[in-house]
Amino acid sequence: MQNYEFQPEVYTYPTARSYKRLDGFSISQQEFTNEINLYLHIPFCRQLCTFCGYLKTINSDMLRKGYISALIKEIEMYKDVIGEKKTISVNIGGGTPSLLQPNELGEIVDELKAINGSILKTAKEVSIEATPESVEYEKFKEFKDLGIDRVSIGIESFADNEIRMAGRHNVGSMSSNAVKILKELHFSNVVCDLMIGIEGQTEKTFSDSLDELIGLDPDTVEVYALGIIPSTVIGKHNPQGFMSNKEKYECYEIARKKFLEKGYFQSCHNRYSKLSEGGYLQEDTVFRGASLIGLGAGARSYAQNLHYRNSFELLDGKAAISRYISKINSGNFAVETGIVLSEDERMRRYAIGNIESLDLLEFTNLFKANFSTAFKDLYEEMLSSGCAREAGNKLKLTAKGLLFRDLIARQLFSSDVEALEGAYRLTA
Ligand SMILES: C[S@@+](CC[C@H](N)C(=O)[O-])C[C@H]1O[C@@H](n2cnc3c(N)ncnc32)[C@H](O)[C@@H]1O
Ligand code: SF4
Known part of the structure; x- marks a missing residue:
């Protein structure tokens, strides 16, 4: 603490980096809690951000079509669990799931409802992630009609030079427009991500981004400190132009002070919300021990005694996606790595x-x-x-x-x- 050592966010344990190759996965041997969470990974993006280590590839209609059909088959493979258990949250993450067409999202939702008719009634949170520039009124109206009630958008910064250096598209007024559209559509939880420490950012520009965001009155804000992942663009090229660890901690304190002053409450170390439930039920219940079923390439699942992960590649998202599709299409689970929990x-x-x-x-x-x-x-x-x-x-x-x-x-x-x-x- 004295040296302001930086530790990237610990959002799961054991971390996926500790998983080993897992052969002979059998779903019938897994025990899940009575209340479960579902995560569906949509690994397509229009941009490849310099800091991002998530499994993704550039969006293509062809690849997306084949992927969705495999995802639907994988949901079907989990029908005994999803059909029997009470689902408390559904989170569609990525990647950029907001690139899905409403009919594609509709196919996924229909499949979930086909195996558990009450899924959207029991789920207290049905969430999707989006880039700001993909938020369009008509599309999101249809998403809302399909049952989505929480939208999480990656704003990261309001400074155009920082957005450009990060390889992102949300320059200009795109981020504020996105928040306005989502509020106009009355989503019950509009969540905005801001980052601390991206290339070119200073304490002053971070503080300006905070002010701009607070002016838009989002329901929930998540503040992520940049973790430099070796496989990413910034990880590979000896990073320069980034704030020090001490400054990152100072930015955390600036954010905390501003949000508390504006009437948000701190629902966890990096999240501020105006909603009494805290703004992210899936994360909170999984942290407290509820099982997670992850569907799609690279998705992690947490059964009681085994944490496991579908096909994943650190450097080649497309290869992992192809392997996932072919495993599922041949009638097998795509589980490749995991760890047994003592x-x-x-x-x-x-x-x-x-x-x-x-x-x-x-x-x-x-x-x-x-x-x-x-x-x-x-x-x-x-x-x-x-x-x-x-x-x-x-x-x-x-x-x-x-x-x-x-x-x-x-x-x-x-x-x-x-x-x-x-x-x-x-x-x-
Ligand atoms: C899947 S992305 C959000 C949705 C959408 N793909 C987008 O970029 O707008 C999830 C969030 O993780 C955070 N994130 C991504 N890479 C990170 C990194 N290396 N360190 C810290 N946070 C990161 C960003 O705040 C990002 O908005
Ligand atoms: S941060 Fe979001 S948009 Fe950028 S590459 Fe990662 S998942 Fe895609």
């Missing part, structure tokens, strides 16, 4: 997912161990450094703890996962 890993996962407000009693009941003894050094340091305080049964992060949340979460990684990640880095 009791110890499940305990670490629970602690990381709940790190912002950890129920110590529930922890003991679930794992027959006290957090304060299982992670003695960390527990004591969290308290003595002012990063956490105890409130009743809970260990809660303070404002300082939220600022360093990812560094704290990293301390909970097992040596096995650290070693597997290290081996992955050497081959990546």
Whole structure:
């Protein structure tokens, strides 16, 4: 903390970098929680942003058509689980799923409804990701009619030079227009992403972007600090022109102050919302332990004892997509890698997912161990450094703890996962 060390966001544990090749996947052997979340990955984009490590390729009508047909087959392969369980959220992410035509999204929604008629009634959040320039009134009206209620758009910055350097298209007034259209259509949750630390950005230009965004009155804002991923354009070319780690932390504090002043509440370390539910039910419930079924190329699924991932390639999204399509078309699951969770890993996962407000009693009941003894050094340091305080049964992060949340979460990684990640880095 003293050196402002930067830790990219810990949004899952174990991380996909620790997955190993997995043969003989069988869905009938998996246990899922009674309430599940669905994630559908649409890996097509009109632009390839310099910082982005997600699985994607350039959009093409042909490839998209073949992909959607495979995705529908994969949904069908999960019919026993999706048909039986209660779905609490559906998230269509990417990539840029807003490039789907309404009839294509309609086919996907129809398939989900065919295997579980009440899916859109039980789901409290049905979400889609979009680039600002793909938000058009008529298209999104149709998306809304199909049941979408949350739209998450990647604004990243309002400074045109920063947007251009990142290889993105949303220059000019595109981002504000997109927010206006979505508000006019009365989506119940308009979510905007801003980034801290993209090329060319300074504390001043970040602060200006915040002001511009706050003026548009979004329901929820997610603030992501740039992680430099080795396989990306900026990762490959010795990056210059980026703010220091200390400045990134300062930007986090600037954002927090402004959002709290404007009446948003901080629903997690990097999210501010005006909605009492917090703005991102899928992330919150998955963090608390609910299962996730991920469909599509590169999608991750979290069963109770196994985390697994469909065909993925770090450098060649198109190859992973082709492999995914051909596996599904030949009647097989496209699961290629995964990790079996031991009791110890499940305990670490629970602690990381709940790190912002950890129920110590529930922890003991679930794992027959006290957090304060299982992670003695960390527990004591969290308290003595002012990063956490105890409130009743809970260990809660303070404002300082939220600022360093990812560094704290990293301390909970097992040596096995650290070693597997290290081996992955050497081959990546
Ligand atoms: C799938 S994208 C959002 C939707 C859409 N594809 C777009 O770019 O507008 C999800 C979000 O992840 C964040 N993100 C992407 N790459 C990142 C990186 N290397 N470090 C931190 N955040 C990143 C961005 O804020 C981005 O909006
Ligand atoms: S940030 Fe979004 S638009 Fe850019 S390449 Fe990644 S998924 Fe595509």
